[in-house]
Amino acid sequence: xxxxxxxxxxxxxxxxxxxxxxxxxxxxxxxxxxxxxxxxxxxxxxxxxxxxxxxxxxxxxxxxxxxxxxxxxxxxxxxxxxxxxxxxxxxxxxxxxxxxxxxxxxxxxxxxxxxxxxxxxxxxxxxxxxxxxxxxxxxxxxxxxxxxxxxxxxxxxxxxxxxxxxxxxxxxxxxxxxxxxxxxxxxxxxxxxxxxxxxxxxxxxxxxxxxxxxxxxxxxxxxxxxxxxxxxxxxxxxxxxxxxxxxxxxxxxxxxxxxxxxxxxxxxxxxxxxxxxxxxxxxxxxxxxxxxxxxxxxxxxxxx
Amino acid sequence: xxxxxxxxxxxxxxxxxxxxxxxxxxxxxxxxxxxxxxxxxxxxxxxxxxxxxxxxxxxxxxxxxxxxxxxxxxxxxxxxxxxxxxxxxxxxxxxxxxxxxxxxxxxxxxxxxxxxxxxxxxxxxxxxxxxxxxxxxxxxxxxxxxxxxxxxxxxxxxxxxxxxxxxxxxxxxxxxxxxxxxxxxxxxxxxxxxxxxxxxxxxxxxxxxxxxxxxxxxxxxxxxxxxxxxxxxxxxxxxxxxxxxxxxxxxxxxxxxxxxxxxxxxxxxxxxxxxxxxxxxxxxxxxxxxxxxxxxxxxxxxxxxxxxxxxxxxxxxxxxxxxxxxxxxxxxxxxxxxxxxxxxxxxxxxxxxxxxxxxxxxxxxxxxxxxxxxxxxxxxxxxxxxxxxxxxxxxxxxxxxxxxxxxxxxxxxxxxxxxxxxxxxxxxx
Amino acid sequence: xxxxxxxxxxxxxxxxxxxxxxxxxxxxxxxxxxxxxxxxxxxxxxxxxxxxxxxxxxxxxxxxxxxxxxxxxxxxxxxxxxxxxxxxxxxxxxxxxxxxxxxxxxxxxxxxxxxxxxxxxxxxxxxxxxxxxxxxxxxxxxxxxxxxxxxxxxxxxxxxxxxxxxxxxxxxxxxxxxxxxxxxxxxxxxxxxxxxxxxxxxxxxxxxx
Numbered sequence: 001x002x003x004x005x006x007x008x009x010x011x012x013x014x015x016x017x018x019x020x021x022x023x024x025x026x027x028x029x030x031x032x033x034x035x036x037x038x039x040x041x042x043x044x045x046x047x048x049x050x051x052x053x054x055x056x057x058x059x060x061x062x063x064x065x066x067x068x069x070x071x072x073x074x075x076x077x078x079x080x081x082x083x084x085x086x087x088x089x090x091x092x093x094x095x096x097x098x099x100x101x102x103x104x105x106x107x108x109x110x111x112x113x114x115x116x117x118x119x120x121x122x123x124x125x126x127x128x129x130x131x132x133x134x135x136x137x138x139x140x141x142x143x144x145x146x147x148x149x150x151x152x153x154x155x156x157x158x159x160x161x162x163x164x165x166x167x168x169x170x171x172x173x174x175x176x177x178x179x180x181x182x183x184x185x186x187x188x189x190x191x192x193x194x195x196x197x198x199x200x201x202x203x204x205x206x207x208x209x210x211x212x213x214x215x216x217x218x219x220x221x222x223x224x225x226x227x228x229x230x231x232x233x234x235x236x237x238x239x240x241x242x243x244x245x246x247x248x249x250x251x252x253x254x255x256x257x258x259x260x261x262x263x264x265x266x267x268x269x270x271x272x273x274x275x276x277x278x279x280x281x282x283x284x285x286x287x288x289x290x291x292x293x294x295x296x297x298x299x300x301x302x303x304x
Numbered sequence: 305x306x307x308x309x310x311x312x313x314x315x316x317x318x319x320x321x322x323x324x325x326x327x328x329x330x331x332x333x334x335x336x337x338x339x340x341x342x343x344x345x346x347x348x349x350x351x352x353x354x355x356x357x358x359x360x361x362x363x364x365x366x367x368x369x370x371x372x373x374x375x376x377x378x379x380x381x382x383x384x385x386x387x388x389x390x391x392x393x394x395x396x397x398x399x400x401x402x403x404x405x406x407x408x409x410x411x412x413x414x415x416x417x418x419x420x421x422x423x424x425x426x427x428x429x430x431x432x433x434x435x436x437x438x439x440x441x442x443x444x445x446x447x448x449x450x451x452x453x454x455x456x457x458x459x460x461x462x463x464x465x466x467x468x469x470x471x472x473x474x475x476x477x478x479x480x481x482x483x484x485x486x487x488x489x490x491x492x493x494x495x496x497x498x499x500x501x502x503x504x505x506x507x508x509x510x511x512x513x514x515x516x517x518x519x520x521x522x523x524x525x526x527x528x529x530x531x532x533x534x535x536x537x538x539x540x541x542x543x544x545x546x547x548x549x550x551x552x553x554x555x556x557x558x559x560x561x562x563x564x565x566x567x568x569x570x571x572x573x574x575x576x577x578x579x580x581x582x583x584x585x586x587x588x589x590x591x592x593x594x595x596x597x598x599x600x601x602x603x604x605x606x607x608x609x610x611x612x613x614x615x616x617x618x619x620x621x622x623x624x625x626x627x628x629x630x631x632x633x634x635x636x637x638x639x640x641x642x643x644x645x646x647x648x649x650x651x652x653x654x655x656x657x658x659x660x661x662x663x664x665x666x667x668x669x670x671x672x673x674x675x676x677x678x679x680x681x682x683x684x685x686x687x688x689x690x691x692x693x694x695x696x697x698x699x700x701x702x703x704x705x706x707x708x709x710x711x712x713x714x715x716x717x718x719x720x721x722x723x724x725x726x727x728x729x730x731x732x733x
Numbered sequence: 734x735x736x737x738x739x740x741x742x743x744x745x746x747x748x749x750x751x752x753x754x755x756x757x758x759x760x761x762x763x764x765x766x767x768x769x770x771x772x773x774x775x776x777x778x779x780x781x782x783x784x785x786x787x788x789x790x791x792x793x794x795x796x797x798x799x800x801x802x803x804x805x806x807x808x809x810x811x812x813x814x815x816x817x818x819x820x821x822x823x824x825x826x827x828x829x830x831x832x833x834x835x836x837x838x839x840x841x842x843x844x845x846x847x848x849x850x851x852x853x854x855x856x857x858x859x860x861x862x863x864x865x866x867x868x869x870x871x872x873x874x875x876x877x878x879x880x881x882x883x884x885x886x887x888x889x890x891x892x893x894x895x896x897x898x899x900x901x902x903x904x905x906x907x908x909x910x911x912x913x914x915x916x917x918x919x920x921x922x923x924x925x926x927x928x929x930x931x932x933x934x935x936x937x938x939x940x941x942x
Contacts, residue, residue, distance in 0.1 A: 038832070110502065110503075114620075302842030
């Protein structure tokens with residue numbers, strides 16, 4: 001197993017499959033009366049969150065607690081972090097406290113990589129800037145595999161602000177590793193220069209892509225992008241790249257609709273779609289706990 | 305003053321000979337070059353070059369003496385074979401008045417390790433809005449001839465035009481940091497495959513090339529001298545070639561790091577590789593080397609940019625851009641240019657000493673060791689290999705991108721006006 | 734960060750015998766000697782099935798839970814025999830104990846096996862845990878902890894193919910195929926057709942590492 005989970009690229013096909021298989025077993029714990037395993041008793045997991053993300057932090061916290069790890073939430077507010085302490089000094093502090101794993105969310109791309117140089121424990125990237133969010137990609141892959149039965153050859157459309165999306169970056173890498181076929185659908189302004197080197201197709205036309213899609217993943221679009229001329233208006237964005245009821249009906253019958261949350265209802269996704277039976281949005285949250293349990297177990301469960 | 309006899313040096317790569325250095329000049333060259341009581345310097349196998357001249361050095365004083373001082377930077381320069389450096393204006397306070405440039409000039413004289421030639425800011429506070437008192441700086445004791453807002457681009461075309469025109473009055477030159485700021489908002493690294501993968505905001509090549517094209521046209525239009533700092537892209541090379549073919553008075557520099565390093569080094573997010581302009585691609589490196597060989601790029605300049613550990617041991621986007629360069633410049637040039645045969649010793653001397661001295665108007669520098677020439681020279685052992693250890697560098701900063709790398713060429717001795725600033729690889733003060 | 738393994742030297746029976754056969758990191762037996770062959774195994778399985786029927790008075794309200802890997806086919810074989818002898822269908826399930834082991838930190842992370850309980854669950858049932866080799870007892874201890882989190886059986890029994898001794902915990906089996914006195918320097922290897930393509934029990938000297 002790997003020492004850290006910093007990027008989806010850390011996972012080869014065998015390891016990624018092991019994470020998903022382990023998550024399948026972890027998921028059974030959620031259905032039990034006693035939702036707790038003794039596996040990580042005596043281990044300490046620190047949630048180091050420099051950005052507010054209650055849902056991701058909670059998901060990691062539940063996962064760690066279900067495995068009996070001690071959880072310390074070290075958030076930017078009300079700690080030395082907000083007093084300007086450097087990431088390195090914070091890392092050394094956590095190190096001294098005996099953190100076995102640090103789950104980090106940070107607004108700077110690469111922060112998790114840097115942290116991994118400064119702590120002995122495992123580092124889990126819970127989102128770094130516009131770089132990666134590998135556990136999100138794992139839970140998305142898990143959701144697709146459980147809904148569609150497989151990942152190999154599955155056609156996935158990732159729609160929206162690819163340029164600024166860590167979810168897209170991790171998903172493209174992981175899905176390619178697992179044999180899925182990814183198409184990025186986005187206005188050209190929201191695709192990175194250099195995207196042609198990614199293992200994904202690119203389209204500017206959502207309507208052309210939907211009929212040949214098994215899973216469509218809608219990315220959150222920040223409204224502030226509007227003021228930076230990435231697109232003219234929320235209305236035009238929704239019209240060209242939003243998933244409404246009519247577009248959903250263009251999907252094959254078995255296709256699913258995903259969203260990493262939080263959603264802008266009416267912008268990238270219509271309420272009718274978000275609440276439909278095809279939507280896996282709530283399921284993704286539950287799967288997030290199972291996948292994060294699997295990651296923590298695989299990083300911390302053995303000899304370190 | 306001590307006299308030195310340098311024995312067996314290959315002057316600019318020629319046949320071994322002896323040099324007598326006395327009273328600030330090279331007094332004699334040849335087998336008879338000797339005098340009683342002179343200090344012998346064994347230069348068997350060493351190459352004597354005119355003292356190197358750097359058009360682009362950040363000495364950080366005044367303002368960031370924790371990163372570098374005029375004295376520590378001067379020592380680094382001497383150890384790198386330099387006898388003159390041009391100190392960039394982006395200090396705190398900014399070198400935008402006669403007072404500040406004279407302060408830097410005097411600090412350089414007091415250190416006495418290299419000639420420190422201050423560069424003056426083009427605009428007040430580097431803000432791009434009001435022209436600084438360029439004439440006052442030119443007339444000051446520092447005799448400023450190069451003006452630059454380096455770190456910032458003189459982005460306003462009208463301001464750039466006026467500055468180019470104005471400095472003609474005292475044969476000045478504007479050294480432009482070519483970066484269209486609206487195209488590099490939040491930029492962290494070269495825009496391309498790696499920035500896409502690493503999720504770091506891209507710094508597109510066109511942001512440099514657009515400014516170079518604009519300013520070359522402006523310089524041609526007003527008949528002024530323009531110098532382009534740290535050229536980093538293949539496209540810039542094409543524009544420079546065209547501008548020169550039109551007869552525009554444009555010169556350009558390339559840094560050692562842009563001759564050797566590429567953008568994929570950002571993959572580990574270690575900000576020691578963060579620099580502005582950013583490291584580019586293999587194709588750019590190849591084009592820059594070819595342009596330097598051809599003379600489309602005139603000189604190598606270090607863009608020596610010391611930063612404290614706190615400014616570098618942090619998240620990439622929060623880190624300050626820049627790299628140490630003075631003590632590794634010649635080894636990198638030997639590695640990337642001389643050893644592959646793109647330059648010979650004569651053209652190394654041209655690109656690193658004679659031509660930058662002429663651009664900066666430093667008449668005492670850039671002269672091959674010959675009878676009567678000012679004794680500004682350096683001795684390098686081209687057969688030696690150095691392994692870069694950040695802790696060994698003279699700067700209080702440690703931000704060298706070459707840590708652990710082995711490079712050819714050891715600077716054995718440097719002489720400034722006949723005084724040894726470096727002997728046996730060690731600074732003499 | 735982990736407990737130093739120094740207090741558990743290599744070769745101590747701290748991992749359960751089944752793992753020794755599974756892990757390539759473990760020393761392979763040198764020139765293994767056959768202890769039981771396929772017909773021995775068939776006879777032993779039949780005898781344990783009879784003993785279960787006898788001791789449980791017809792195997793009512795009974796569930797067989799196999800501990801992966803080789804405990805699972807063994808449980809199925811016992812259920813088959815019981816069905817053949819008395820026509821009683823004993824539900825078979827799988828109980829993976831990896832997440833309950835006390836030796837996780839001594840080795841690299843292990844992949845999980847499935848846990849699959851019979852549809853009617855285990856509450857109020859007699860659970861017979863089934864494994865191939867009983868050694869230190871730590872695997873069974875983990876299985877008891879796992880059962881505790883999964884439900885409340887009325888009774889828990891243990892069936893093993895081989896008891897090789899060297900217990901580290903106060904645990905004994907209710908049904909034993911063969912008592913096999915061994916030294917700690919030896920390793921016991923159970924082969925089952927469903928997993929290994931062959932039925933046999935082998936004894937070998939461990940290679941000195």
